[in-house]
Amino acid sequence: MRILFLGDIVGHPGKQMVEQWMPKLITHFRPDLTIANGENIAPNGRGITERLAESLFDVEVDIITLGNHTFDQRESMQLISTDRRIVRPANYPQGTPGQGYTLCRAGDGQIAIINLLGRSFMGDYDDPFRTADRILAEIGDQTAHIFLDMHAEATAEKVALATYLSGRVSAVIGTHTHVQTADERILPGGTAFLTDVGMCGPYDSIIGFHKDGVIQKFLSQMPTRFEVPQGEAQLHGVFIETDSRGRAVSIERISITPNRPWQTNGFLN
Amino acid sequence: MRILFLGDIVGHPGKQMVEQWMPKLITHFRPDLTIANGENIAPNGRGITERLAESLFDVEVDIITLGNHTFDQRESMQLISTDRRIVRPANYPQGTPGQGYTLCRAGDGQIAIINLLGRSFMGDYDDPFRTADRILAEIGDQTAHIFLDMHAEATAEKVALATYLSGRVSAVIGTHTHVQTADERILPGGTAFLTDVGMCGPYDSIIGFHKDGVIQKFLSQMPTRFEVPQGEAQLHGVFIETDSRGRAVSIERISITPNRPWQTNGFLN
């Protein structure tokens, strides 16, 4: 199975970048399934709306994952609660609207997409390790193709979860730091791993937000409004191929920036 | 000026990896100066000792930077206090033993090496932005070649500091997360930047520590002793070249892992 995943889409520049490049990415990678993290796609970089989700579906994004900004736009509650193509972190507390994983058709099989939040330096969510165990038990033998977006800050927590799930899922791909890491590998048992996939959003920015605002925040320690600047954008993603048993056979990082219009780095098992 | 920098060296496997590869790295890159982050070189991954510092100097590491584990080995206090080749984070409180930056000869010029700690998700250190300002004022026109090791957790804080210092230092290279990022670039004014350079240490590990211990910590939330495992190791670093005015002209990531014995990724201005 051929899986394309795009990192946190930030604001309008991120959305535009995805819209512009998706046709080329599809032509190049011929994915059976495209997933994108949409937690920052709202104009202010916080949350998602129904209209913005639709704009991603329009360019052939199949599934949208989220993160700690899941519920930042009030109007998205309906979307998150009902749309089977939207996956919010599974370790939000019991009773949270929406679904923590979804199953869908891709290629000539099925795939499960899971979203989890880390806790280190993040918030008070349920245990992501045990939540993963529970979901894998629920998935059972419905499919061996399992993609997990681990939305977390700490490298240790992401590597630990991937190691814990090694051989039990097809891929653990980190999101949230908005900076792509260079450590793609395939763990024993065929689990593709990357600590962070990076983001799709403004290039001349601080992790997608206006440079001046973020620097001002660090300098002043005062409440500061972060804004998503306009201008040139970048796109980061990852392409994973699995065999018929759901084992990853390759993982390839994707990075498109104004300076380096198309760059991939691969890892073949 | 040609500068080689190696990320956090973790335990005995990290030290061995550096000892094994330094001759080849020197042959290949012909650095005028080699810097390494030594905050994790003690056998348990915490701190440094005089003997271990000497072992790095023996393989032609010129300068050792540190981080949040600077003072974890009591016996290193003397070393840190007196050795001009050791740089501890400059934003430890006033009166802290040791130096926050050093000036040394490299090639046919001078270079300043600065070490700073981030505060986001870290500890209660002095403001790294204003500390950088103060040090740059102290350096004045002694040299335009300035290398800064920004030891920090949060991507936003690292990118913000680099952006803040853009055009005022030759390079801002992040350390601490132990995972190399793929975002090397040269910021306006000639400041080479990489969010994190990664580490030198055990490959089959969780950021350098024994997998079982780290996973057990996340699963049990109990006090857990982290140990540095033996076995195959990896090395991560970065090579930067500056022009005569101290502006970066290239930055090249270095990654040596058991699977990919030598890989570099460059960025040319």
Place this chain on the structure above:
Amino acid sequence: MRILFLGDIVGHPGKQMVEQWMPKLITHFRPDLTIANGENIAPNGRGITERLAESLFDVEVDIITLGNHTFDQRESMQLISTDRRIVRPANYPQGTPGQGYTLCRAGDGQIAIINLLGRSFMGDYDDPFRTADRILAEIGDQTAHIFLDMHAEATAEKVALATYLSGRVSAVIGTHTHVQTADERILPGGTAFLTDVGMCGPYDSIIGFHKDGVIQKFLSQMPTRFEVPQGEAQLHGVFIETDSRGRAVSIERISITPNRPWQTNGFLN
């Protein structure tokens, strides 16, 4: 039912203070049950041992609760795993040795003692609110007398939990900050509440630890060993009386310090 509860016992001075005063407290309050938080009773202020637990049982402490230092002494694992008089926080992850609540006879009835950890500024534990719900369901109609030690840092989290459980438990008494608060009250439905009961330990100290060490830690930001000083001690506790339906009818703070040898402050419904 008459319930006496003593706050975190810190080190040898805390133990001695409890040993010295328990006879007088028992004479004065005639408790049906005495509970003490023992998470800091080890000589270094971290954790508990079997011998130290026995010394509390010897002076008629009936039940020992714990906190974030529960597992700091390795040798206590056996004690915590098997002794029905020891209650460790119930929201440690599933599979943790020991019990999160216990039922015992007191007076002519039964009482349940629950221990929970807060998460704000603490660690990654399970949700204390839902854990409380689950335990209350398990207790069912076995008893209406329910005492809860909420071991937490943030005032908001403690008040929120008490408010959430108002009318469902007899008492929610906070521990962990080692400073007694002055906000005792009885919430609607008969739930006695106090944000923090304070500690039993060295008086001339910083929350039970040697003043110089703690100040040095704040000044230097270096690793610092905290020690429990010898010298005069203080004792803090709370006395609660419930009616036959398990509703609190009174809550009275107890504070014994070198300057004010016996002081209580009551709140009658």
Place this chain on the structure above:
Amino acid sequence: MRILFLGDIVGHPGKQMVEQWMPKLITHFRPDLTIANGENIAPNGRGITERLAESLFDVEVDIITLGNHTFDQRESMQLISTDRRIVRPANYPQGTPGQGYTLCRAGDGQIAIINLLGRSFMGDYDDPFRTADRILAEIGDQTAHIFLDMHAEATAEKVALATYLSGRVSAVIGTHTHVQTADERILPGGTAFLTDVGMCGPYDSIIGFHKDGVIQKFLSQMPTRFEVPQGEAQLHGVFIETDSRGRAVSIERISITPNRPWQTNGFLN
């Protein structure tokens, strides 16, 4: 000198409570100076406005201290920048508008009022210990009457600062947790100390905010708007008397709640 201090005033109910009780408090305590923490007086509990500051001055509050919510109301920037009766935390970074301490006449002498922020579980401010040292040096022998509002979360940090300044200031009174502690004492050298003075605001609330909102936040981990409820209010403060050399001779807690309309607890040296 006779000093009256009121804890964090929360919203309209807090303001009304202060307006209602100040005449009686003044009659009873005959203060030479009244200080109040106004960081939560805005209707939503975040920050202050010029009009609200004036309403406090109108009821004979002389000096207003602040905290981590200092800059939450944009329109207060002018007030904070220019009014000598407003003191914002001194350890905001250099260049922050406003003043970190003020000197004013009280009785037949002078008094300095200092405001500091803690860092543990708070934000990235300058070192409160060294900032206190610097301010005390600036005050020099202008006055020996020095009142310090330590706005901090962690008990250890507050006790440590008070211990550090013992004998150098007249009083260190904690704010921020909104719950009054019961540990008033006079430290060696004549420094009155109380870990937290508590707040003036809604009684049937969670630290001043609507119970349902705060509980919902803990239960859902979603973004939740905290509101200040109307209804009965409480007032918490402290009264300190110093001798002519600026040494505290007494400290008396003040607590006025719907259930206990007037209660004080004193400590005489």
